[in-house]
Amino acid sequence: MITYPFEYTRAQSLDEAVALAAAEPDAKILAGGQTLIPTMKQRLAAPPRLIDISRLSQLSFIRRDGDALVIGATTRHADVASSADVMEAIPALALLAGEIGDPAVRHLGTIGGSLANNDPAADYPAAALGLGATLTTNKRSLAADDFFTGMFSTALEEGEILTEISFPLAEKAGYCKFPNPASRYAMVGVFVAKTKVGARVAVTGAGSCVFRVPRMEAALNADFTSEAVAGISVPADDLNSDLHGSAEYRAHLVTVMAKRAVEAANRT
Ligand SMILES: Cc1cc2nc3c(=O)[nH]c(=O)nc-3n(C[C@H](O)[C@H](O)[C@H](O)COP(=O)(O)OP(=O)(O)OC[C@H]3O[C@@H](n4cnc5c(N)ncnc54)[C@H](O)[C@@H]3O)c2cc1C
Known part of the structure; x- marks a missing residue:
């Protein structure tokens, strides 16, 4: 079996994750790992370093902000699906999250990982574009209309980390x-x-x-x-x-x- 070495760092803060990503352009952000790990297992990706942001509590939240629902990038699908706040504000979003994959995927996969990955068959991109969401990174805010640029590609630049998504409440x-x-x-x-x-x-x-x-x-x-x-x-x-x-x-x-x-x- 062919093996290849890579480094793993569990980031302790967003700033640390941003600095690590800037220092090593080929490094990959690891969130829920539901796409990245299978891709690495299949040798379709071989990043020299994984920067794990999955335990950054500052990126895992759901909050109402006026006429918007704001969800942190590392919030898991299962947390969106079971949130009373999401169910009250945008029930379609909670129902969408509850239909993603299977329980294991929903308990590990994150909304930020799904949007950053932009799989052509993923569910969250439809919600972000359909609701006219705003996606915020460590650098800037982007309208959903400008974020999704093609198959598995987005407007995210190398080392840029998605931090939160703001969904305007719809009638x-x-x-x-x-x-x-x-x-x-x-x-x-x-x-x-x-x-x-x-x-x-x-x-x-x-x-x-x-x-x-x-x-x-x-x-x-x-x-x-x-x-x-x-x-x-x-x-x-x-x-x-x-x-x-x-x-x-x-x-x-x-x-x-x-x-x-x-x-x-x-x-x-
Ligand atoms: C069996 C199976 C069934 C699935 N079914 C569905 C389904 O029905 N519907 C659906 O929508 N999805 C489905 N998925 C995908 C799942 O939703 C994943 O969780 C999602 O695609 C990726 O999220 P993640 O948190 O696991 O990201 P990871 O796998 O950790 O990362 C994915 C990519 O995004 C990048 N990334 C992650 N977080 C950030 C961030 N905050 N900022 C910048 N870049 C970031 C990573 O570097 C990587 O390139 C399925 C997956 C599996 C394995």
């Missing part, structure tokens, strides 16, 4: 996904929200990166019902096609999941 919000039966990742997931500045629709799982559907948003601005999106489809041209489903099947699922997400939003 209504709903999420519906068609899960892959094995992993529970989204074959297609659609997050819809009726926000103060208009309707937003974000789709995960279907394409190479989470994306919005302006035609559905315009229809929902006129009439926030499932009938309004029932006749709107997205082109299959750029969608994912794999052994689980063709691009055409995923395009069909986008409309079906959007309808169900609007129905869920209207029930809250």
Whole structure:
């Protein structure tokens, strides 16, 4: 068996994590390890150092801040799913977190890790884009519209650490996904929200990166019902096609999941 050495440091503070990351550009931040560790086991990544931020209590919190719900980057999926504050403020977000993977993944995986990783089939990117969240790092704040830049890529620069995510409270919000039966990742997931500045629709799982559907948003601005999106489809041209489903099947699922997400939003 081929082995390779790497260093492991459990950061004691955000400042220490930032300094370590700056000193060693190829080092990797370790949060829940639910993506990074399997990737290393498969030898798809071989960072010289892991900087573990999973026990930084300053990054693990859920708090109401006026008209927003702010969640620290190392907050675990299970904590979001079971939070009475999240359930009261944005129930769709708590329900989304409760549908991620399995109990082991939910008790280790973090919201910051999921957003920084930007897996094309991950759930949280749909919520962040669908609600128009603001993502804050050790350096700056970024709108969700500018954060997700492509498959497994984000606007995060080398060594930049996501610290918290601010979700504006929506009048209504709903999420519906068609899960892959094995992993529970989204074959297609659609997050819809009726926000103060208009309707937003974000789709995960279907394409190479989470994306919005302006035609559905315009229809929902006129009439926030499932009938309004029932006749709107997205082109299959750029969608994912794999052994689980063709691009055409995923395009069909986008409309079906959007309808169900609007129905869920209207029930809250
Ligand atoms: C079996 C299985 C099923 C899953 N099912 C689902 C699912 O249904 N839906 C879903 O959405 N996800 C699913 N996941 C993924 C899971 O949600 C992971 O928790 C998530 O992708 C990564 O979060 P993490 O905290 O484990 O990050 P890690 O694995 O520790 O890190 C992932 C990446 O993000 C970087 N990173 C982590 N935190 C930060 C930060 N604060 N700032 C900057 N960079 C950071 C790391 O350097 C690394 O590159 C599944 C995973 C597994 C193993």
